[in-house]
Amino acid sequence: MYLTKEEERTLNGEDGETLQKAMEILVALGDIYGADSLIPVKSAQIAGVSYKTIGGAGLEWISDLDGKVKVPSILNPAGMDMQRWRDMGIEPDFAEKQVEVIKAYESLGIRSMCTCTPYYLEGFSATYGDHLAWSESSAVSYANSVIGARTNREGGPSALSAALVGKTANYGYHLDENRVPTVSVTVECELTGSDYGALGYLAGKEVGNRVPIFYMASTPSSDNLKALGAAMAASGAVALYHVEDITPEAQKVGFANPEERIVIERSQIDEVYEEVIGGTDDLECDIAAVGCPHCSADELEDIARLLEGKGIEKELWVCTSREVAEKNAELVKRIEQSGAKVLCDTCMVVSPATEGHNCMMVNSGKALAYVPGMCKVAAKIGSLEECINKVGGDN
Numbered sequence: 001m002y003l004t005k006e007e008e009r010t011l012n013g014e015d016g017e018t019l020q021k022a023m024e025i026l027v028a029l030g031d032i033y034g035a036d037s038l039i040p041v042k043s044a045q046i047a048g049v050s051y052k053t054i055g056g057a058g059l060e061w062i063s064d065l066d067g068k069v070k071v072p073s074i075l076n077p078a079g080m081d082m083q084r085w086r087d088m089g090i091e092p093d094f095a096e097k098q099v100e101v102i103k104a105y106e107s108l109g110i111r112s113m114c115t116c117t118p119y120y121l122e123g124f125s126a127t128y129g130d131h132l133a134w135s136e137s138s139a140v141s142y143a144n145s146v147i148g149a150r151t152n153r154e155g156g157p158s159a160l161s162a163a164l165v166g167k168t169a170n171y172g173y174h175l176d177e178n179r180v181p182t183v184s185v186t187v188e189c190e191l192t193g194s195d196y197g198a199l200g201y202l203a204g205k206e207v208g209n210r211v212p213i214f215y216m217a218s219t220p221s222s223d224n225l226k227a228l229g230a231a232m233a234a235s236g237a238v239a240l241y242h243v244e245d246i247t248p249e250a251q252k253v254g255f256a257n258p259e260e261r262i263v264i265e266r267s268q269i270d271e272v273y274e275e276v277i278g279g280t281d282d283l284e285c286d287i288a289a290v291g292c293p294h295c296s297a298d299e300l301e302d303i304a305r306l307l308e309g310k311g312i313e314k315e316l317w318v319c320t321s322r323e324v325a326e327k328n329a330e331l332v333k334r335i336e337q338s339g340a341k342v343l344c345d346t347c348m349v350v351s352p353a354t355e356g357h358n359c360m361m362v363n364s365g366k367a368l369a370y371v372p373g374m375c376k377v378a379a380k381i382g383s384l385e386e387c388i389n390k391v392g393g394d395n
């Protein structure tokens with residue numbers, strides 16, 4: 001891979017050990033994937049934040065770094081709401097370690113906003129054609145597919161390296177040729193709400209790591225697309241998809257219909273709603289969690305409306321970013337009047353606080369795919385309304 005004189009100097013350690021390590025990671029990836037050069041990135045989103053997933057070894061690695069990021073950089077969800085972790089039942093020992101992780105990232109100049117929906121935040125927007133180094137798989141999918149920006153599915157260390165250097169290796173989804181759809185998915189039935197998560201859960205398994213183009217009877221909103229992409233990235237490894245006439249690249253480029261075709265029917269989507277993943281059919285859900293990926297303002301509005309006049313008897317988590325919650329304080333208040341908890345900085349998958357429950361009802365295909373394995377809690381998908389009804393009763 002071609003390096004400029006300045007990049008060579010960094011690689012040789014002349015800008016310090018941290019930048020040298022970062023450059024080594026970028027160059028190694030570039031060499032493995034045949035990149036021709038490094039390209040500048042507009043922003044970075046860094047995974048490896050929850051103490052539940054990175055543990056002591058991860059904390060030590062981050063704490064040893066010394067330097068400042070060169071582009072706006074933000075974090076993935078942490079293992080707890082950084083302000084109300086006690087309400088979540090988080091142990092003080094865990095909280096202490098989680099705070100250390102966030103401080104270690106902050107000392108590198110990274111903004112301590114912990115979210116998988118960075119595209120909702122001020123100063124963090126991405127536009128068509130921007131090159132990024134994002135690592136959370138649903139954020140990657142949204143950036144590539146819904147925005148038409150360009151990012152590979154970075155690991156935590158490679159996203160952090162890109163943030164420190166301000167560049168990433170030019171391969172994979174940064175290149176036109178890897179963005180062309182190779183399989184088509186036709187969905188002739190009408191879909192609403194959580195159907196998109198269920199569709200993504202199914203489609204991801206069939207598509208694997210290829211680039212699909214969808215032909216759909218219904219017109220998805222950006223929140224629907226967020227749910228579809230998140231689920232496909234979890235049940236498969238889809239980092240980019242197109243929807244004919246809807247997503248920006250499909251509209252601008254006008255892709256041909258690939259030869260390989262998959263058809264998904266209503267009956268298959270209905271079957272996803274029947275399954276209890278990681279448990280038996282007789283398990284009663286004792287928690288419901290929505291906001292995977294983190295809720296938008298529109299989604300908070302829907303939740304507040306559906307909770308009007310209802311009381312939550314069991315546990316209902318509504319996950320969102322701190323910035324979206326603060327900007328929509330009135331909606332948060334209306335939601336919490338029911339007894340539901342609006343939790344920021346974290347989620348039902350990366351927090352240890354959901355462990356110990358029997359079964360979680362979710363409205364997300366991604367949570368359905370991850371909760372059983374990562375939390376050891378059975379999971380079932382339902383509509384937003386079903387999630388609320390499962391854990392609530394009338395006031």
Ligand code: F3S
Pocket residue numbers: 077116136138230291292293294319346347348349350366367370
């Ligand atoms: Fe975000 Fe957690 Fe889901 S990181 S996409 S809410 S699993």
